[in-house]
Amino acid sequence: MTSLYEEVSVTPVDVPVRRVTITVNGQRRAADIEPRLLLAHLLRQGFGLTGTHTGCDTTNCGACTVLFDGRPVKSCTMLAVQADGHSVETVEGLASASELHPIQEGFKEEHGLQCGYCTPGMMMAAKALLEENPDPSEDEIRWALSGNLCRCTGYQNIVKAVMWAADKMRASAG
Amino acid sequence: MYPSRFNYESPSTIDEAIALLDAGRGEAKILAGGQSLVPMLKLRFAAPETLVDINNIPGLGYHHFDEGGALHIGALCRHEDIEKSTVIAEGQPTIAAAAPLVADPIVRTRGTFVGSVCHGDPQGDWAACMIALDGFIVAQGPNGRREIPVESFVTGPFQNVLAHNEIAIEAVVPAPRGEARGAYLKLERRVGDFATAAVAVALDMSGDMVLRAGIALTGVGGTTVNAAEAADSLTGSTLDADSVSRAAELAAAAAQPRSDHRGSASYKRHIVNTFTARALSGIASSNERAA
């Protein structure tokens, strides 16, 4: 896989480069990068984790949402260098080796996605919500997801998907 | 979408950070939450030579009331720390009211209170709260610390009085003289929108008497507007229909809005009037209920 940030072409001597080591979906990964590289781009182009998407220029849409040390952040508005020594969880880390995360199941079961572009960010934001609040009301879900835009679904089924997941997670927590 | 090139430093102490700012001679910028700075880098509205990332400096994420009752907010205290804070919910109603209205829930996990005030955006919610509360910024530089009242801290859009080698390490809200009462009302068309107009109200009350008042306005001027005359009109008075409507009119008169696609200047002025009145009436009725 081509890495944009390996030194393959001639670069000026004075381009700043830093080594970062990040725990991505539980696995330590390292890269040499320019400080101006956005975290979203390191994840997508550097590490090939293209599930995190970019959908705007102004930190509004939330398609790029990942979990940074467990908290949801918009990865297009963080520099990759800031993640050095930290942990990042993306949509690719949701499912275990053998099964989907209840949030993923809920989105499929309740038709919480159509084009799928906002879905990874939406699910990561939902995961953060359910970790803090395992039994959210509809309003609480809508509020927690108000940093993530969707053009296709009208949100109603997304809310149902998160509630489905919350029910399943509470049931298995016992 | 793609920032221009810059150098990056990640100091682990405040003194290191200050030394880096000093060496940068005005071309170095602090990176805290990044939720205002990184978007500007991406649009290339800002292109500093060096970013000084303070996120690895320990001990800056605090917020607490000291024994005297003043609220201290550290440089790395995030918006969501304030939104979730029980002590602020109980003790600082203006700030508690504004917290859920800052940006959106995801941005709030990274953005910082102090960073937002330093950013000097006339659309920033926290500056209005700080002005209404007579707050100040504690700046630290090579020659030590100084306190800068927020009123004189921002001098124009995106400009503050920090020297190039100073860093804002905390924001302080002085202890209220009586009971702290307050509100923050913001007209936004959707979550994350800039305010069409917003009003911060902070009152120190004793019973139904206003000991001290502060009213500040977001989004209706080149900088946050201090509606001092409106606030002063309430000092030493109770909140009744007359005093409320007078203060609301004075607040509207203090606004300097511009017409844009969010609304005409006269509409924004009207919202200032309406929201000031609603904020004050809301405080008055909750006082009555409590009594």
Added chain:
Amino acid sequence: MTIDEIKIGGMGASRRRVEDNRFIRGRGNYVDDVVLPGMLHMEILRSPLAHARIRSIDVSKAWEIPGVRLVLTGDMMATRNLAWMPTLSYDTQAVLATDKVRFQGQEVAAVIADDPYIAKDACEAIVVDYEPLPVIVNPMQAMADSAPLIRDDKENQPDNKVFDWEVGDREATERAFAEADVVSKLELHYPRSHPSPLEPCGSIADFDRSTGKLTVYMTTQAPHIIRAAVALVAELPEHMIRIISPDLGGGFGNKVPVYPGYVISILASILTERPVKWIEDKTGNLISTGFGRDVYLQGEMALRKDGRILGVRMHTISDHGAFFSDAQPSKFKIGLMHSAFACYDIPSAHLTATGMYTNKAPGGVAYRCSFRVTEAMFFQERMVQAAADDLGMDQAEFRRVNFVRDDDFPHRTAFGFLTDSGQYGKCLDVGLEAIGYEQFLKDQEEARKKGRLLGIGISTMTEPLGAGNSREYDILGIKMFDSAELRVHMTGKAILRTGAKTQGQGHETTWAQIVAHELGIPADDIVVEEGDTDTAPFGMGTYASRSTPVAGAAVAMVSRKIRAKARKIAAHLLEVSEEDVEWELGRFYVRSQPDRGVTIQDCSMAAYSNVPDGMEPGLENTAYYDPPNLTWPFACYIATVEVDPETGVWDVLRMVAVDDCGVRINPMIVEGQIMGGLTEAYAMASMQFITFDADGNCVGSNYMDYLLPTAWETPGFELHEVVTPCPHHPIGAKGIGECATVGGPAAFVNAVMDAVKHLGVRNVDMPMLPDRVHQAVTTGSDVSGMPPVRTDAP
């Protein structure tokens, strides 16, 4: 034992979606996810000015930046005859500006570099010397005698007019107005809006010199149209062009036109001999790509005092921006605007339409609109509301009095369309019952006494989907049929390919359901592919609603061709003649001995191992479907709102939607489409628009200014259904993709207008911003949304 059609995922099953399996894992394959070896990256430099002559472009500093491979300007494109390209509406559009820039955001230069950061650095290093020219921001300004000529590049273009067009019967309509008891008039502006799918546009062009083949990954809803356009523009042979549209992050019509970025990336790949990826940023998408609407209406209705509409006159003025690039049927300059009023039985109607160039992004027909049907139905329902109010008649009653009767189908409208079927009164009844109409009117009156402003808004409409029959419809001369190719394998599994292109509608799930319905093969046994012109049969693509009516019909037809051959095989296997064979879902049997039968899987195995003498082996076929007519779904949307008179802020109390889209293939997916469309309707009614200042600066070129509602503002929706099958569609389906976007906005606007009409207000243009509503409430007069014009303009 008969197969349960729902269990095998046939028609009517809320089958969970196949495409979800990869999307929920983050394993979608969108264009920006595709990586080709040696790939370079392209960024476009855009004009900051809306109208300006280009004196010079200095790219020398850009070339000096390490990692830059190629810098392109309009002059360089011109040496290869690529500075201009044809549009889908027989106009031309600049690929890279040569003489002038004609809208803010227009493409001026392109840089191809090792990575997009460097490409952006190099764009910043390009110096362009502009000489500003006077700017035109609305079509009325464009009409002035002294208006500057925007398209001075065109021969025989003396002014800024794109077209004049008319349809209907002028004389009959004038007679109707002469006889009218009351004439109701309304003027309004449907503001410029943008489909803004979350994923912006982009392409990866890969020209392989050793084979001469050009492969382009592209965010396109219509890959075959693109292939034809590229063949024309790049002068490459059609068979050596492969367009691949992988997963699309939404389309809504934005990904139909041919954009300069695609063309530039193709040339760049040819010149650099490497794959070139161009992914636009959201600003580029909003400021330059296909938008929707931006039409002004002057509408009049001739009324009899008992409430019957005698005639309708509409004059529309449309703002097409700097180039006429609408993707729409070539015969209809203002699209299907004349489908307005199709659900009402009106004797006469006349529409005149004028289209103008302005200094804005090109387009107008690209937003889930069936070619201007959104405008048509919005104008219709706003005029209907005004007319009922002018007559002092109840809104529901006025509609009911004028609806086409259930037994009056097929119905020829005053503008010449033939509507297929409907139960309009029933839909309205269901809606009124669901919203509690009578009670709400009482509550409204009580509330008004206490100073609270409640309002209720109805929007009823039938709209044409599935353009269209070859007699009337074409784009650039290519007829608007669609296609499906089905191959059944030995073990009864199958692969289906169509000429449509899903962008979230779930074709991979729903097309298989049609095949399951026709052949009894479980939907899970059928894989569906779309979007690769090397493998998919030719189709005009999916804009936002034509697939079920056209491609879906093709899927049914090809399945029936397969079944016809399978019947012959079955007869052979059962050793009877074909006349003795009956069919039930998944099985052929002998009529006189129903226990003797063979499954469809038995037939498919036999197709490869035991065909009758004289029959070709295999079990596959293709169907091209030329729709005999448009389909006409119907909807009744009812919204209730409360308006805060002090601030002009309005909130939705309830939103009821009654949709009749004929037979529903997958109810879950149909409801998803409706809710998405209603959200867009709410967005346009409340906050979402692109406007311009007097200097032509685009306000609405990023998500801070172009507002999409979040989960917090978006109301909840209550959905109901009525089913009136389409008589001419093979499976009785009509399609649903656009209905809510088309019919929804008027429900919200009518509701807010209803709340304030007692103050003397008849119209507030969308979006109904708090400022505008407040102004209406306090002044008691209408509020227009027309962009401001410089008062010192010529």
